[in-house]
Amino acid sequence: KAGVTQTPRYLIKTRGQQVTLSCSPISGHRSVSWYQQTPGQGLQFLFEYFSETQRNKGNFPGRFSGRQFSNSRSEMNVSTLELGDSALYLCASRVRGALETQYFGPGTRLLVL
């Protein structure tokens, strides 16, 4: 069974640009969550999507958004990038209601210059 895949794995952007990250969940997993990981703030929850609807949201500004497609694949978008957005962005998929089934992808490392 293939794991969670994230593309791209590495990305360099400049301030003010926008970026779109992609996540393909494990087959059969319809819940996809996104997390931001930084040395200073640790792992923080961004949002969760299930059945193409955002079900949960963390404390991030509106520049961070996401969506989910009918095949459960998900994208997250960050607009007007700031230096502080440099981070590892992790996607995780699971069977909703069963957090023990949650698997993380390898992440996309974003560097904002």
Place this chain on the structure above:
Amino acid sequence: GESVGLHLPTLSVQEGDNSIINCAYSNSASDYFIWYKQESGKGPQFIIDIRSNMDKRQGQRVTVLLNKTVKHLSLQIAATQPGDSAVYFCAEMNFGNEKLTFGTGTRLTIIP
């Protein structure tokens, strides 16, 4: 609230010894807890979970202990191996919203 990782504690343990990693969680209403292991260059990996109606749960070489009175969680790893070297995170959640809040993390280094 959200966890803030200001400092990453470290723990060095001799190979073969047991290790104990501690975590103080923030929300007394949390009713589900997970320990994750994150190796360099990889996403976190589920190790073991425990519900708030339990005090202890055992897995293969790992045991999680929960003390709700002092909001403390610990992960015990028996007979540590070099492959156990990683950063370990505890995470808490309330079943009402399924939103995980992660702890700071502890870096475990196994000394051969």
